[in-house]
Amino acid sequence: MKIFDTHAHYDDDRYKDDLDFVIKDNKNNGVEKIVNASYSLESSIKSKLLADRYENIYFAIGIHPEEVNNNIDRDILELENILKENINNQKLVAVGEIGLDYYYTKDTKELQKEYFVRQLNLAIKYNLPVIIHSRDASSDMYDILKDEKYKSINIVFHCFQPTDDITKLVLDRNYMVGLGGNITYKRSEHSLKLIQKIPIEKIIAETDAPYMSPIPVRGSRNESKNIKYIIEKIAEIKNIEINVVEQTLYNNSLRFFKINNK
Numbered sequence: 001m002k003i004f005d006t007h008a009h010y011d012d013d014r015y016k017d018d019l020d021f022v023i024k025d026n027k028n029n030g031v032e033k034i035v036n037a038s039y040s041l042e043s044s045i046k047s048k049l050l051a052d053r054y055e056n057i058y059f060a061i062g063i064h065p066e067e068v069n070n071n072i073d074r075d076i077l078e079l080e081n082i083l084k085e086n087i088n089n090q091k092l093v094a095v096g097e098i099g100l101d102y103y104y105t106k107d108t109k110e111l112q113k114e115y116f117v118r119q120l121n122l123a124i125k126y127n128l129p130v131i132i133h134s135r136d137a138s139s140d141m142y143d144i145l146k147d148e149k150y151k152s153i154n155i156v157f158h159c160f161q162p163t164d165d166i167t168k169l170v171l172d173r174n175y176m177v178g179l180g181g182n183i184t185y186k187r188s189e190h191s192l193k194l195i196q197k198i199p200i201e202k203i204i205a206e207t208d209a210p211y212m213s214p215i216p217v218r219g220s221r222n223e224s225k226n227i228k229y230i231i232e233k234i235a236e237i238k239n240i241e242i243n244v245v246e247q248t249l250y251n252n253s254l255r256f257f258k259i260n261n262k
């Protein structure tokens with residue numbers, strides 16, 4: 001068994017007492033590789049340190065839409081400094097998670113868009129894939145990404161919430177979707193149909209640990225080893241054998257993050 005968890009947050013406080021055990025336990029359950037996604041400057045630095053400490057952890061750096069503030073120039077400059085310092089670090093594999101989130105507030109819409117676009121441009125400048133977080137914002141997300149200049153970036157929509165416009169972008173371009181614990185929750189017929197439309201080559205699996213625990217462990221602290229429930233669900237939705245799904249998603253993840261499989 002070979003599993004790639006493409007999105008987790010092991011810098012979260014909930015792991016501070018037993019992280020060594022959790023990472024080892026994941027490994028014993030087939031989790032070969034993990035990408036630690038960041039949500040702030042502080043988290044970006046912590047993610048880098050996790051990648052230094054654990055052989056199978058890679059990292060992404062970025063500022064999440066809920067972390068935007070009026071110091072945008074300073075923040076983007078600081079993020080670019082971290083990028084430059086790590087540009088030859090093989091473990092830096094993406095910019096993320098970045099994007100738009102209007103779930104809690106719409107007051108910061110314009111600022112969120114500016115943070116998002118400036119980080120997308122950093123990804124282009126340094127030739128890195130992008131992990132996108134998009135919640136209740138799909139029409140603004142579509143309006144930004146439809147620009148031809150974003151056509152060639154490797155993008156994954158993390159915690160993919162299917163909408164018609166974003167699904168169209170994924171199918172038309174070289175974009176991918178990250179499927180997580182929420183696919184094991186009750187879904188509408190329409191969203192199930194949209195997920196079924198995405199070819200298996202465009203899918204990667206993720207936990208978003210410590211959040212988003214899949215059924216049957218919903219409500220507990222999530223860990224990468226729980227990704228098996230997500231893989232089972234993808235196999236069921238796509239009607240493909242579990243071991244084929246597992247291998248395909250693993251290969252998709254290596255390809256997406258441009259990691260050589262040694």
Ligand SMILES: [Zn+2]
Binds near residue numbers: 009037097
């Ligand atoms: Zn996340």
